[in-house]
């Protein structure tokens with residue numbers, strides 16, 4: 729659906745937010761590109777707006793410069809149902825759990841028998857029917873320092889750094905649903921933080937976290953960049969006994985929108 733052809737440039741926190749609406753950046757049919765369900769045909773519903781600002785964000789128009797059309801839950805369901813072969817829906821963003829209406833959407837999708845995956849940065853917990861919580865906690869290497877800021881001079885760095893990890897929200901998300909913990913990795917300098925976070929989370933969460941629930945995903949929004957990161961990240965997965973996840977959609981379609 730060409731939502732991105734008709735986007736508004738309102739602020740997602742603006743007053744004109746419809747009660748039953750979600751700011752939708754794009755809605756499309758593709759193959760799940762990441763994680764344990766990679767390769768599964770899925771409808772992607774991408775909300776706009778994020779509470780973080782990763783310097784590498786591959787969805788720039790949901791975070792750094794959010795654009796969207798407002799669709800209510802019924803309109804989203806109508807679009808999703810047009811893809812008759814899809815049994816899976818991926819709710820992503822931006823940060824989809826910023827929006828309370830995401831819960832109503834997930835409930836409606838669950839009622840209709842869809843398998844739902846939520847792609848989330850793990851900083852916000854909501855009580856919703858989620859079949860797979862695909863949680864991607866953000867590491868220090870994601871922080872938009874002045875040198876890495878794609879837009880300004882590091883204005884978001886302190887807020888990003890303050891908010892990127894919430895152990896309680898992470899624990900509740902993984903206790904409530906099947907889950908995967910999907911870390912964006914560039915090189916081995918990311919590993920000590922991943923290991924320390926896992927140790928802390930294993931202490932507070934009431935469910936076990938197996939090593940194969942932990943996924944290392946190479947940083948890269950383009951084929952060119954993935955070429956630089958993926959072999960090292962694959963080796964790190966082997967060294968630590970974690971799972972490697974490809975970015976199948978980038979291999980197939982590079983950085984094209986609606987893929």
Ligand SMILES: C[S@@+](CC[C@H](N)C(=O)[O-])C[C@H]1O[C@@H](n2cnc3c(N)ncnc32)[C@H](O)[C@@H]1O
Nearest residue numbers: 784785786787821822847848849864947948949
């Ligand atoms: C755009 S985010 C939206 C969901 C949520 N805000 C989050 O970060 O998990 C979707 C997925 O893309 C990942 N991602 C974003 N930019 C990336 C990049 N440059 N390389 C690899 N993964 C990236 C995120 O870590 C997350 O798993």
Ligand SMILES: Nc1nc2[nH]cc(C(=O)O)c2c(=O)[nH]1
Nearest residue numbers: 758759760761820847977987
């Ligand atoms: N094909 C495809 N698979 C994906 N898995 C997670 C995605 C996301 O942006 O959350 C994504 C995406 O943008 N495209």
Ligand code: SF4
Nearest residue numbers: 778782785791822849
């Ligand atoms: S948390 Fe997700 S959507 Fe937000 S800036 Fe980071 S990668 Fe982008």
Ligand SMILES: [Mg+2]
Nearest residue numbers: 786787820987
């Ligand atoms: Mg993506």
